[in-house]
Amino acid sequence: MSALLKIDDLKVAVGEKPVLNGVTLEVGRGEVHAIMGPNGSGKSTLAHVLAGRPGYTITGGSVTFDGRDLLALAPEERAREGVFLGFQYPVEIPGVNNVYLLKAAYNAVRKHRGLPEVDAFEFLGLVREKMKFMRMDESFLGRAVNEGFSGGEKKRNEILQMLILEPQLAILDETDSGLDIDALKIVAQGVNSVRGSERSIVLVTHYQRMLDYIVPDFVHVLVNGRIAKSGDRTLALELERRGYEWVSEAAA
Amino acid sequence: MTSALATRIAEEYAAASAELPARVVSAAHRELAVKLLCAQGLPATREENWRYANLRTLERVRFAPPSAQPGGAAPEAPVSESALPPPIEGYLRQTFVDGVFAPELSSDARRAAADGTAAREPVRSSDARFALLNDAFADDIARVHCSAGSEPSCLEVLFVARAEGSRASSYPRLDVKVSPGTRLNLIERHVSVAGDANFVNAAVEIEVGSGARVTHFRVQQLGARATWIDTLNATVGEDGSYQQHLVQLGALSARSTFRVRLAGPRAAARLHALAAADARQTHDAYALIEHAAPHTISEQVFRGIAAGRARVAFNGKVTVCAGAPGTDSRQSLRGLLAGPEAEIDVRPQLEIHTDDVRCSHGATAGKLDESVLFYLLSRGLDPDTAQQLLKWAFLADVVAKIDIPDLKRSVERALAGRIEVAAELKELL
Numbered sequence: 051m052s053a054l055l056k057i058d059d060l061k062v063a064v065g066e067k068p069v070l071n072g073v074t075l076e077v078g079r080g081e082v083h084a085i086m087g088p089n090g091s092g093k094s095t096l097a098h099v100l101a102g103r104p105g106y107t108i109t110g111g112s113v114t115f116d117g118r119d120l121l122a123l124a125p126e127e128r129a130r131e132g133v134f135l136g137f138q139y140p141v142e143i144p145g146v147n148n149v150y151l152l153k154a155a156y157n158a159v160r161k162h163r164g165l166p167e168v169d170a171f172e173f174l175g176l177v178r179e180k181m182k183f184m185r186m187d188e189s190f191l192g193r194a195v196n197e198g199f200s201g202g203e204k205k206r207n208e209i210l211q212m213l214i215l216e217p218q219l220a221i222l223d224e225t226d227s228g229l230d231i232d233a234l235k236i237v238a239q240g241v242n243s244v245r246g247s248e249r250s251i252v253l254v255t256h257y258q259r260m261l262d263y264i265v266p267d268f269v270h271v272l273v274n275g276r277i278a279k280s281g282d283r284t285l286a287l288e289l290e291r292r293g294y295e296w297v298s299e300a301a302a
Numbered sequence: 303m304t305s306a307l308a309t310r311i312a313e314e315y316a317a318a319s320a321e322l323p324a325r326v327v328s329a330a331h332r333e334l335a336v337k338l339l340c341a342q343g344l345p346a347t348r349e350e351n352w353r354y355a356n357l358r359t360l361e362r363v364r365f366a367p368p369s370a371q372p373g374g375a376a377p378e379a380p381v382s383e384s385a386l387p388p389p390i391e392g393y394l395r396q397t398f399v400d401g402v403f404a405p406e407l408s409s410d411a412r413r414a415a416a417d418g419t420a421a422r423e424p425v426r427s428s429d430a431r432f433a434l435l436n437d438a439f440a441d442d443i444a445r446v447h448c449s450a451g452s453e454p455s456c457l458e459v460l461f462v463a464r465a466e467g468s469r470a471s472s473y474p475r476l477d478v479k480v481s482p483g484t485r486l487n488l489i490e491r492h493v494s495v496a497g498d499a500n501f502v503n504a505a506v507e508i509e510v511g512s513g514a515r516v517t518h519f520r521v522q523q524l525g526a527r528a529t530w531i532d533t534l535n536a537t538v539g540e541d542g543s544y545q546q547h548l549v550q551l552g553a554l555s556a557r558s559t560f561r562v563r564l565a566g567p568r569a570a571a572r573l574h575a576l577a578a579a580d581a582r583q584t585h586d587a588y589a590l591i592e593h594a595a596p597h598t599i600s601e602q603v604f605r606g607i608a609a610g611r612a613r614v615a616f617n618g619k620v621t622v623c624a625g626a627p628g629t630d631s632r633q634s635l636r637g638l639l640a641g642p643e644a645e646i647d648v649r650p651q652l653e654i655h656t657d658d659v660r661c662s663h664g665a666t667a668g669k670l671d672e673s674v675l676f677y678l679l680s681r682g683l684d685p686d687t688a689q690q691l692l693k694w695a696f697l698a699d700v701v702a703k704i705d706i707p708d709l710k711r712s713v714e715r716a717l718a719g720r721i722e723v724a725a726e727l728k729e730l731l
Contacts, residue, residue, distance in 0.1 A: 101680050104672070129682035141677045145695025151681065154691070158682035194695075211681065 054079045054116055054250045055100075055219055061110035062092075062099050062275075069095045071275035072111065077219070080247040084261055084286060085254045087272035088294040093254045094138060096272070097223040100252075101135035102128050116218065129155070130162035132218030136208040136225050143195040148207070151195050152177060152214055159215055180213045183243070185236055201228035209240040220244070221252045226260035238263030258290040271297045307360060308340045314365045315438050321370035326443045326475065335437035338426070345431055354615035354647060356555035356584040359467065359529045363501045367441045368400050368470040378464055378496075383407055385495045386460065387523075390708040393458040393489060400465050400472040402442040410457060429559050429588065433533035436505035440473040446488060447479045454485035454515075461492045463524060467501030474504040478518075482511035482539070489519045489709060494552070498525020502553075508536035508544065512566055515543045519709055523716060524552040526581075532558040540566030540595070547704050550577035550585045551716050558587040564598035564626075572601040576700040578717060579612035579644075586615040593621065597628035604635040605700050607693055608644035619651040620661070627658035637667035638696050640689070 053076040062070040070092045077083050087093050099106050100113065102125035113120040120128060143151070156176075157167040168176075174191075181190060184206050196204050205225055212220050222241065226234055241251065241264050253264060261269070261283060269285040270277045271294070278297050279285065289297070315336045322332060344360065345352040364371070368378065381399050386407065389395055394410035396403065426433055444459045461474040480486050494500055502524060510516050524530050530553040538544045550556055562571045577585035585608075591600040606614035614637055622629045637646035646667040654661070670692050678688035697717065704710040 103676050103680075124685075125676060125679040126682050126684050126688075129680055135680050137677065137680075141671075141674050143674055143677070143692070143695060145698035146691055150691075151678070151683075154683055154687065155681035158684070162682070215681070 052117065053077055055120075055252075056114040057111070058113070059111035060096075060099070060113060061108070062095060063107045063109050064095070064105065065107075068109070069106075069275055070099070073272070073275070073277055075270065075277060077250045077252060079250055080245075081268065082245065082251045082253065082264065082266045083268045083270065084266040084283075085252060085270050085272055086256065086258070086286060086289060088298070089256070091272045092275040093256075093272050094223055097135060097221045097252070097254050100128075100221055101125060101133060126158070129215075130159050134212050134215055134217035134220045136205075136212060136220065136222040138224040138227060140196050140204040140208055142197045142199070144197050146195045148193055148195050149174070149177060149191050152211065155211065156214055176214065180210055183213070184210050184240055186210065202230065202233035205229055205237055206233065206240075209237050213240060213244065216244070216249075218248065219250045219252070221254065223254045224256065225253070226255055226257065234260060235263060258286040261286045273298050308343065311365055311435070311438070312336055312340055317372045318366040318370035318439065322439065322441055326440050327437050332438050335426075335434040339431065339434045339438065342428065342431055344435070345429075351429060351588050351617060352557075354584065354586040354613055355557040356529075356586075356613075359501065359555065363467045363471055363529075364469055365435070365439060365471050367402075367439055367473055368465050369402060369441045370439070371470055381407060381462055381464060381495050386462065387491065387493060387712060388708075390458055390489060390706060393456045393487075393706075395458045395460055396444055397460045397462060398442060398444060398474060399462045400470070401440065401461070401474050403444070404462075407460075407462075427561060429561065429590070430533045430535065432503055432531045432559070433505040433535070436473045436475060436503050436533070439471065440475040440505070443475040443477055445477045445479075446486070447477075448484045448486045449481040450484050454487050456487045458489040458491065461490070461502070461504070463492065463494045463500035463502045463528060464496050466497040466499050467529060468499065471501040471503060474502065476504070476506040478506070478508040478516065480510050480514040480516050483513045484511065485515045487517050487519075487706075489521075489706070491521045491523065492530060492552075493523050494525030494528055499527035500524060500529070502528060502530045504530070504532045506532070506534040508534070510536065510538040510542040510544045510569075512539035513541045514539070516545070518544070518546045519704060519706065520546060521549045521709070521713060522552055522556055524556075526552070526554060528553040530556040532556070534558065534560045536560070536562045536571070537565050538562065538569040538571055541568045542566060543570045543572075545572040546574070547700075548573065548575040548587075549704075549713050550575070550579070550587070554582065555584045556586065557584075558589075560587070560589040561592070562590070562600075563592045563594055564600065565594050567595045568597045568599070569595060570599040574603045574700050574703050575616065576604070576697050577606040577614050577616070578697065579606070579608050579614050581610045581612060583610075583612045584614075586613070588617045588619070590619045590621070591631070592623065593626040593629040593631065594623045595626055598626055598630075600629075600631045602633045602635065603700060604648065605638075605697050606636070606646065606648070607638045607640050607696060608646050609640040611641065611643040613645040613647075615647040615649075617647075617649045617651065619653070620663075621653040622656055622659050622661075624655040627656050629656070629659040629661070631659065631661045631663075633661075633663040633665070635665040636696070638693065639667065639669050640693060
């Protein structure tokens with residue numbers, strides 16, 4: 051079976067400045083890949099470009115998702131096709147209720163898949179179940195999206211959205227940053243619960259810490275907008291021990 | 303004002319004066335108002351506080367009300383109750399059609415009691431020149447006078463505009479007087495029936511006695527081609543509180559001018575206003591709050607959206623007099639540009655003549671935040687729904703403060719006409 055996500059020699063610039071200089075990566079169905087790298091290596095850019103954030107110029111290469119040209123799709127189409135981006139900095143949206151956003155997103159995906167929309171009652175049941183799993187407080191239901199949430203609550207909320215939307219590909223951008231160990235375990239438990247033969251996960255992270263809880267099948271090191279080294283999870287441990295410099299030097 | 307316009311107003315007044323009742327405004331005061339108007343002129347857009355007002359329709363307006371048109375009022379189709387907004391639970395209603403009380407459309411018959419009161423002849427500041435026009439032509443008045451009682455009075459005054467401005471004008475006139483320690487919840491609504499090109503010029507006087515509390519809900523939902531000009535003057539006594547919720551939705555051109563004077567120690571005024579303008583609408587407001595006594599409190603919150611080619615302006619001014627130490631004043635004015643040709647102008651102004659004050663003032667105007675929009679798109683919402691949702695959210699705080707369920711629903715329904723997801727949103731909120 052062909053890879054779910056196929057990135058081929060992807061080059062991206064922000065304004066005149068090149069950020070990604072030819073990224074090539076294949077993510078198979080059911081696989082978990084970790085993309086690591088020093089600050090400024092282009093990790094977050096890669097995550098955002100895959101989700102369709104405006105402000106980036108694609109200067110070369112291609113991205114195929116499930117056999118389709120991903121870069122030709124609008125952000126909302128990518129989401130409905132099953133691409134999910136867990137944000138490093140989830141935005142606060144005062145005045146927009148959490149449940150409303152979840153329901154609107156859920157029904158947009160269902161509609162796209164030709165499934166009937168769910169009613170509020172049925173949907174609330176689903177949300178409650180997933181919230182319990184993520185150990186989130188009931189009061190969350192009545193709150194505005196991320197408004198006044200702590201860093202950890204925001205990240206848990208991202209994972210909750212992922213659990214409800216059931217994407218084919220989840221790209222989690224620095225989901226571990228700002229989490230204490232307990233919150234990290236809950237988040238990891240959420241991510242692990244969706245692992246399976248049909249779901250692929252790309253973890254973007256600076257530290258190997260999260261990989262103790264979400265064990266990746268592959269680890270890639272991004273340096274200067276290119277994948278400088280790939281390996282299995284032992285690569286992450288080696289990075290932890292030796293830092294990023296030796297990869298950077300080897301890649302130069 | 304062009305002298306031609308002044309001359310026409312004076313002529314129309316002279317022709318109508320015999321029909322204008324002295325129990326509303328005395329003849330002497332009407333004549334004085336016309337004289338002042340001719341001397342001062344009506345406001346023009348070259349004046350600083352009137353830059354955004356759309357005053358062009360004045361040229362085409364006939365100023366006398368229907369009841370005082372020369373040769374008597376042309377017959378108008380009667381207004382049926384079904385054409386009016388549904389009543390608000392717990393609120394008695396007084397309905398005025400083209401400024402004149404319509405008992406058959408009212409559930410509150412107590413109005414006669416206040417009728418014997420002598421006409422109050424307010425002093426007009428230079429920003430209140432349109433109120434002079436009301437003084438000259440008003441043919442009826444809604445007097446809401448509350449004296450002590452443990453329960454708050456709940457009253458809705460519904461002003462219905464029917465006449466087209468090219469034929470006659472409508473002069474809603476509201477006089478509110480709340481005795482010390484008394485509470486009043488007042489709803490004031492302006493709607494159009496039949497014609498939608500009305501010229502409506504409202505004048506509102508409010509006196510809040512010491513320790514009295516007035517909550518005033520004002521909803522402007524006139525027809526698409528109407529002109530609404532509104533002048534409100536309020537005085538709040540010691541420990542009194544005046545709170546206004548203003549919702550601007552209708553009319554082609556709407557302009558509100560407020561002056562609230564905090565006259566007694568610890569008096570408070572709060573203004574929560576929203577405007578949602580689309581197409582070629584103009585929603586303009588000038589709000590002045592004067593702190594004239596120690597330890598007075600004021601708050602102005604404004605949220606305005608301009609879509610299409612609309613213009614939304616809010617000029618909020620606070621003055622703190624030398625005799626008002628301990629003043630606490632807060633302003634939060636925000637405008638949202640929702641169309642490439644729309645225009646927003648929010649201006650906070652502060653004039654302080656004492657040292658001991660606490661003032662926080664913020665004003666922003668801008669487009670929807672791209673990063674917030676992207677967040678919603680990344681969750682599968684289409685761009686249109688995402689934008690509507692964010693517009694709704696932008697107004698949500700101010701709408702939520704309308705704590706009369708029936709009225710809030712009615713405002714939400716009206717907003718739903720502008721913001722499509724609103725109806726769907728309500729399902730869950």
